[in-house]
Amino acid sequence: MVNLKVQLGNITLKNPVMTASGTFGYGEEYADFMDLTALGGMVVKGTTLNHREGNPYPRMAETPMGMLNAVGLQNKGVDKFISEIYPRIKGYQTSIFVNVSGSTIEEYVQTAEKINELQHIPGIELNISCPNVKEGGMAFGTSCPSAIAVTKAVREVYKKHLMVKLSPNVTNIVEIAKGVESAGADSVSLINTLLGMSINVKTRRPELSTITGGLSGPAVKPVAVRMVWQVAQALKIPIVGMGGISSADDAIEFMLAGATAIQIGTANFVDPQITLKVIDGIKQYLEKHQLTDIKELTGGMITD
Template structure:
């Protein structure tokens, strides 16, 4: 038997396969297809201080080897999550992370403080790709000082595992990674979606109501893999890799590049059983190659 367990700081995951925020709902939506308890962890959809209706339709569009989305963080707000959703998912025997989003540092802090009180939530994933309304709409994660400021403020009130999700829409992702590490992040996850757009030539109109949106799926994998490799060499905290993972081989590549765990996103829409298939594939890879532990794959890329 091989050991699939991995460590994210003080959290032990039973295997390195997690789900990406916004693609797996709250887990219960997939319970008819897979055993949620079999997963290493789940990251529930973006949660904000106040309820959000999201962006107007259309807010999703297919692209070659991927998709664009501009859902706009539609959710019930943190109090709605605590009152209505948390009681329904707290029994899952897997690490549950809540993706925390906001428009101001104060909103991030208040949301994180509320989630800090939930016994069965061992960590949050800080979504710093949100626009900072007090700074002209620039995303927190595209400016190192802003990324550091929001991470530090949340760290002061949040006492459990703090994972920070990094934006790829930057010149040097390692600068942001090192900044949030210094501000108290326990791990980083990357990449969030790339900024993209789609146009309908027949109507001469954009495919999304917001014109631009987040690009995800297999098309972003080479960019994601490169960024995970760069960040893993620049920080000491664990890295969680994501971006276009749709097979066990994809997942293994991210581990070799330096990730301690991975998240599967868009592929869940294509195959709701993809997560358990990837877990089985990683286990088979370890057995075939006489590797005892999934932890041995992290950073094992041969470059000489």
């Protein structure tokens, strides 16, 4: 028997495999394809203080080994989440995190305060890749002072597990990771999407209505693994790795680089059961290598 349980602060996950925000809806959408209780955790789609329609279409485009998206955080707002969605998903026997987004620190704080009252939501994932409208649209997560400020403000009102999702579109991700750790983050997740764009050469028009969008999928994995490894050298809090994971080997690679748990995103669109296959694959890897505890993988890269 192998132990697949991992600890994210005070939260025990039954295994290290989680779903990434924006790729798994609220879990309900996948309930017909898989047993949601098998998941270590689930991060529901981005939730904001108020209703958001999202960006105009087209807002998704395929790329070699990945995809671009500019959905724009379409959701009905936190109050609708609490009144309509939460009652339907609160019974799922897995750790549910809500991805919290906003355009101002005040919006982040108010949204987090409301979610803090939900008994069956043990944590939030703070999406600091959102544009800070008071700073001219620069993402909170691309400025260390802004990242610290929003994390600190949410930490003051949110009493459960605070995971901060880091943007890769920065010069020094370690500096920002250390900043949010000092501001009270219980864990960090990385990476969010890389900024990219695609042009249709037949029409000479951009593939996305917003011109640029977030690149995800296997193409970003080497960058994500590198960033997880760099951050793992500097932080004491747990790391949740993501970025192009589509197999058990991918997940194990992130863990060897220093991740305690992982999130699977784009691969859910290709194979709705990919998370279950990754869980099984990790278990088989441990058995094959005669390892009894999943924790032996975290930071286990051999360099000599």
